[in-house]
Amino acid sequence: MALKFAKRVADIQSSEVRELLKLTEQPDFISFAGGLPAPELFPVDEIKKVNEVLLEKDGQAALQYSTTEGFEPLREWIANRMNQRLQTNFNKDNILITSGSQQAIDLTGKIFLDEGDIVFCESPTYLAALNAFRAYGCEFVEVATDEQGMMMEDLEAKIEQYPHAKLIYVIPEFQNPTGLSWGLERRQQLAKLSAEHQIPVLEDNPYGELRFEGEAFPSIRHFDQAGTVICTGTFSKIFCPGYRIGWLAADEEILQRYTIMKQGTDLHSNTKAQREIATYLELYDIDTHIHKILELYRQRRDTMLRKLTEVFPKEVQFTRPEGGLFVWVTLPEQLDVTPILQDCLAEKIAFVSGETFYPNSKKRNTFRLNFSNMPEDKIELGLEKMGRVLQKYLEN
């Protein structure tokens, strides 16, 4: 093959998670790997009704090309929802519908990043965001992160070191991969630093609605006086991910750039999917649906945390998230997760090793567990088997 690809092709690897997902399609696999919602809660019957109503009433419009910005009633619902839940101040003209929030991340790279630009991120952070940004030739600077979020002294030091940094990427609610949420003060401070240094923040929030307990703080955007905080959200975790419907929320002047860039990328997101979701929101109470999700995921998280305490060796630490989809496990420093994952895969148990979540530092003693997609008996069985594998490595 003598074809010359773009430089970025060499920089991007296939996501380990998506490759693992293919493996775990085998029916008897116990998978803690993906970030998949529980499909048994998808409102299939309601969606049948939604399709009848939508196709009867607006069939032609639902199947036709539509505007890049997205379906207006849906954008209006999103703005209202964000204002209620995140204490923001958006209206429909601040919302662009995207093909999942993954596209919102990609478009953010596309409108902000030139080759060699610096992106600040939490350490660890969402690996598919790293791949999306990497396509635009950026470099990552990891900011030290603790259980309150990104550490602001370290961010300030790094802004001083890299004053021309172009973007700060954060997931302040039930972060992927750690499951932890930012404290109030860090949110305020980040909005302030972003404004002072005119470095935009992408506040990625796919899991914020999935809070089982504890206090919800306002979003970072709530503290934004300068319009430098850009938000993204998605229906993937509160409705169904197969629709690939997410959104961006930003000041109009910024959003317009996103819209123009999206035109060239895919014209617009699926018209029918947008209208199905809007029709669902008209006909049904999504909070009742989300309540069911919360109940089930809470039970699964409880089972996971209880079992982790029971069967994992005492030297192993793990987070105790108040919501979301993930628990983050830290092994004693001398252990390397790679052979442990291999042994677990041999026993048909999958999880994601932590190193891909660090763009640079590549810590080898962490991994991520998903609790939303497996029934409780499989969570118990899988963790028992994993506990035995870990015990073996700790004894060596």
Add this chain to the structure above:
Amino acid sequence: MALKFAKRVADIQSSEVRELLKLTEQPDFISFAGGLPAPELFPVDEIKKVNEVLLEKDGQAALQYSTTEGFEPLREWIANRMNQRLQTNFNKDNILITSGSQQAIDLTGKIFLDEGDIVFCESPTYLAALNAFRAYGCEFVEVATDEQGMMMEDLEAKIEQYPHAKLIYVIPEFQNPTGLSWGLERRQQLAKLSAEHQIPVLEDNPYGELRFEGEAFPSIRHFDQAGTVICTGTFSKIFCPGYRIGWLAADEEILQRYTIMKQGTDLHSNTKAQREIATYLELYDIDTHIHKILELYRQRRDTMLRKLTEVFPKEVQFTRPEGGLFVWVTLPEQLDVTPILQDCLAEKIAFVSGETFYPNSKKRNTFRLNFSNMPEDKIELGLEKMGRVLQKYLEN
């Protein structure tokens, strides 16, 4: 606003067509502007049935995350269809489902183009492809084009001038905007030149199924011995564009790069849309549906060509396409289409002026007319009014 955007933001303009489309949403507008299918032919009742069957049988899977590559039965159908219609030799592993063929074009830019790279294209060519490629910082070299397609002597001269060119972009069937199709010899020659110089060809074919009359030639890919021709196609023109489901077809080694790049871009295309289309293809005969589209568009094209002959001034030339969606009009060279378009918009008639279809040469005396989206009486009325406007400009 002190935020620093990427350089590409300054290079990309909002598509004139999509801005016009917003204007023409006014109900009494006669629009020849978009490339919209006739919505009255969308198989709405069949899609109701499709949703019942699909949600009953595979509801959970249809609403869940799925593989980046796409739904296997749909990829298999596409490979078979291409092999039948285009005399290619693909199997499902050569097919990647994309979010419309627009995303296939964008991903082609993403995997092939670095800043400053050269793309060869027809003159004129599809304007949203120009915007998609432009986002990767390329420059365009227009290759002289006549009614047989891109002129191969000119392409050879330009390859000599730009030996490191990275991509050749062509639409050989009912080209957008001219409506014309390439002759057989040009197809053979392009495949040969592509292989000799190892410059990949993107063979974009959204309209190929819409042939009303005349002989269909094999695709450029049919003549490709070296695996350097990459194809794209879409369900937008033969089914419904609102689904945003298109595809890429290429040798596996190339397709794998596309797949990895798509992961970071939007994870995968809408699962339910892919399965709805696959279910439709199982339950119904799409050729019966396409036959209805051909009948209607043929009538509309006939009406448009008849009326153009009757009411446009004799000095005005236009193409006579054997299929597709568009007629391309060339005014005497001294005329500028811009004030003519303004006058027509004032009379609530819209079309797209030709200059945006030329990346560099900006000819000002051409425009594109769409015939698929307007009923015959509106085509007649709109062209009559346009004829009077043109007459006025020709008399001045």
